[in-house]
Amino acid sequence: MPTADHRAAAPGITLASALEEWAGEDARRRDVATTLTALAAGTIQLARAIAEGPLAGDLARTLSSGEAGEGQKALDIISNDMVIDALRKAPVAAVASEENDAPVLLDPDAPLLVAIDPLDGSSNIDTDISVGTIFAVFPHQDGTDAASVTAFLQNGRDMLAGGYVIYGPHTALMLTVGAGAWHFALDKDGTFRLVNAAVRVKEGAAEFAINMSNYHHWDDPIRAYVDDCLAGKKGPRERDFNMRWVASMVADAHRIFQRGGIYLYPGDSRKGYTHGRLRLLYEAFPVAFLMEQAQGAAIDGRGSILDLSATSLHQRVPFIFGSRDEVTRAARYHLEPSGHGERSPLFARRGLFI
Numbered sequence: 359m360p361t362a363d364h365r366a367a368a369p370g371i372t373l374a375s376a377l378e379e380w381a382g383e384d385a386r387r388r389d390v391a392t393t394l395t396a397l398a399a400g401t402i403q404l405a406r407a408i409a410e411g412p413l414a415g416d417l418a419r420t421l422s423s424g425e426a427g428e429g430q431k432a433l434d435i436i437s438n439d440m441v442i443d444a445l446r447k448a449p450v451a452a453v454a455s456e457e458n459d460a461p462v463l464l465d466p467d468a469p470l471l472v473a474i475d476p477l478d479g480s481s482n483i484d485t486d487i488s489v490g491t492i493f494a495v496f497p498h499q500d501g502t503d504a505a506s507v508t509a510f511l512q513n514g515r516d517m518l519a520g521g522y523v524i525y526g527p528h529t530a531l532m533l534t535v536g537a538g539a540w541h542f543a544l545d546k547d548g549t550f551r552l553v554n555a556a557v558r559v560k561e562g563a564a565e566f567a568i569n570m571s572n573y574h575h576w577d578d579p580i581r582a583y584v585d586d587c588l589a590g591k592k593g594p595r596e597r598d599f600n601m602r603w604v605a606s607m608v609a610d611a612h613r614i615f616q617r618g619g620i621y622l623y624p625g626d627s628r629k630g631y632t633h634g635r636l637r638l639l640y641e642a643f644p645v646a647f648l649m650e651q652a653q654g655a656a657i658d659g660r661g662s663i664l665d666l667s668a669t670s671l672h673q674r675v676p677f678i679f680g681s682r683d684e685v686t687r688a689a690r691y692h693l694e695p696s697g698h699g700e701r702s703p704l705f706a707r708r709g710l711f712i
């Protein structure tokens with residue numbers, strides 16, 4: 359007889375224990391572990407603020423125009439302050455944040471750098487839909503001035519850790535230190551507990567995530583890919599597809615980690631969207647790291663996101679990630695367009711994907 363008590367028989371190990379075990383006596387790993395523990399503490403504090411919703415004031419009110427002219431909301435600023443403050447207790451030299459034009463210097467000689475999107479999905483704050491915090495940890499390379507943008511212009515494969523916290527019906531942390539993708543959930547006492555230490559992104563899922571309202575702005579390969587999904591059983595894919603779009607990348611990514619599928623935010627013809635919307639350093643890099651660690655894939659249309667090197671702090675990148683089979687197929691619409699309805703070769707038209 360099923361009971362109402364669905365709690366796991368034994369609670370998973372804590373984030374602190376998992377990191378302790380992984381770090382051992384390795385000095386670099388211990389620095390990363392200390393940083394992730396501090397960052398997690400900041401997000402736990404933030405989870406409490408977000409859970410208060412309108413009781414904490416109008417968190418969705420627009421305060422200023424941010425780095426890219428996108429309005430900064432009250433919760434963007436609160437999140438930024440909380441996460442950066444939490445990192446002051448860690449061996450972090452500087453933080454690059456979506457909410458700050460330039461890196462914020464913390465401790466110039468410290469060994470690590472952190473890039474953050476303190477609040478992902480700001481447009482959802484007042485609608486009680488999941489939002490998140492995305493982060494990437496990089497080495498502070500010898501001889502580089504941590505306050506300079508150059509210090510952050512690293513390759514995706516330089517990343518030491520990456521992940522996100524999602525503030526949803528429950529708060530969860532997806533984390534990688536390069537030893538698989540780990541899924542933690544926040545318990546009622548405010549401790550992240552391990553749920554799954556070997557997350558795998560399923561293949562064979564028939565679900566895609568894209569903002570369809572941009573259809574008329576896309577270039578041919580993306581239209582062709584989506585058209586073929588929409589054609590369902592009678593189309594070339596010979597199956598019906600479902601569609602989801604939360605407009606919080608963390609929420610779309612979290613769904614894909616649980617049940618597979620694909621997310622696409624391509625470049626398009628709107629002003630300022632040539633390279634899409636997502637930021638390379640603190641949105642695409644960490645999610646791509648998690649995806650690859652979970653046997654999924656993440657590309658800019660041509661190649662792996664992690665093979666890119668950042669060329670500016672707030673650089674945007676076309677971003678496609680999810681189940682490996684589906685991402686590989688989407689890439690073929692770009693790389694072999696003639697195989698998909700005689701469409702013009704992408705790169706002869708214009709540089710949609712970088």
Ligand SMILES: O=P(O)(O)OC[C@H]1O[C@](O)(COP(=O)(O)O)[C@@H](O)[C@@H]1O
Binds near residue numbers: 456479605607608635
């Ligand atoms: O409104 P759009 O263009 O569909 O944008 C949704 C996308 O923008 C983002 O919200 C950008 O994040 P921010 O809230 O950090 O600016 C992504 O999370 C999301 O997938």
Ligand SMILES: [Mg+2]
Binds near residue numbers: 475477478479607641
């Ligand atoms: Mg974001």
Ligand SMILES: [Mg+2]
Binds near residue numbers: 477478480
């Ligand atoms: Mg943000």
